[in-house]
Amino acid sequence: MLMIIGSGVLKGLGVTLKTFLETYPWGRAMLRVLGIAKTDGLVTIQYPDEKQEHSERFRYFPFLVYDGTPDNLRCVACRICEQECPPQCIHIVVAKDEQGRPLKANGRTLPKQFDIDISICMSCRICVDVCPFDAIEMDNQYELSGYDRAGEMYFTKEKLLKSADYFKSIKPTEAAVVDQRLAAKKKKETPG
Ligand code: SF4
Numbered sequence: 688m689l690m691i692i693g694s695g696v697l698k699g700l701g702v703t704l705k706t707f708l709e710t711y712p713w714g715r716a717m718l719r720v721l722g723i724a725k726t727d728g729l730v731t732i733q734y735p736d737e738k739q740e741h742s743e744r745f746r747y748f749p750f751l752v753y754d755g756t757p758d759n760l761r762c763v764a765c766r767i768c769e770q771e772c773p774p775q776c777i778h779i780v781v782a783k784d785e786q787g788r789p790l791k792a793n794g795r796t797l798p799k800q801f802d803i804d805i806s807i808c809m810s811c812r813i814c815v816d817v818c819p820f821d822a823i824e825m826d827n828q829y830e831l832s833g834y835d836r837a838g839e840m841y842f843t844k845e846k847l848l849k850s851a852d853y854f855k856s857i858k859p860t861e862a863a864v865v866d867q868r869l870a871a872k873k874k875k876e877t878p879g
C-alpha cells in the first residue's frame with residue numbers, strides 16, 4: 688500500500704519537474720535531448736508576429752450583412768435581436784418619414800440607427816439565432832483593442848456593415864446553409 692502511494696507521489700513530482708523545466712528554453716532543450724519531450728513544449732504562439740488559424744466556428748462580435756451594396760441591408764429593423772440580446776447592448780432606431788411612419792425601401796423597413804456596444808457584447812450569438820432574416824452574423828475579427836471605450840468599442844451601423852461575400856469568405860459552410868435558406872424563402876415568396 689505504502690509502495691503504491693509512494694510511486695504516485697514520485698510520478699506527480701516527475702510531472703511537476705517536467706512542467707517546471709518546460710518553462711525554460713534550456714529545460715525544453717534538455718527534455719528533448721533526454722527523449723522525454725518530442726516538441727519544444729510551447730503551447731503559445733509569438734503573437735502578434737504569428738497569427739493563429741481559426742476554425743470556421745470561431746466567433747467574436749456580430750456584424751450586419753448586406754447584399755451587393757451597403758444600402759441593400761438584409762436587416763428590416765424588426766428589433767427582435769435588440770429585445771433578445773441578454774446584456775441589452777444592441778440599440779436600434781427605425782427610420783421614419785415626416786408623419787412618423789416607418790420608412791421603407793424595396794419593401795423593407797430600414798434601421799436609421801443600428802449600434803452595438805461591443806464592450807458589453809458577450810458574443811453569445813443569440814442575436815444571430817433569433818434574426819428571421821439572416822441579417823446579422825458573427826465576425827471572427829478579434830484585434831479590436833482601442834483607447835476609448837465609448838468611441839472605439841461602440842460600433843455604429845456604418846462600422847457593423849459587411850458584405851455577404853465577406854461572410855462567405857470567413858464562414859463558407861455556414862454561409863452556404865444561409866444562402867440555401869434564403870433561396871428557398873425567395874422561391875416560396877415568388878408568385879407562380
Ligand atoms: S452576441 Fe449576444 S451579447 Fe452580443 S449583441 Fe448578439 S445577443 Fe447581444
Ligand code: SF4
Nearest residue numbers: 762763765766768818
Ligand atoms: S438584425 Fe435581424 S433581428 Fe435584428 S433588427 Fe435586423 S432583421 Fe431584426
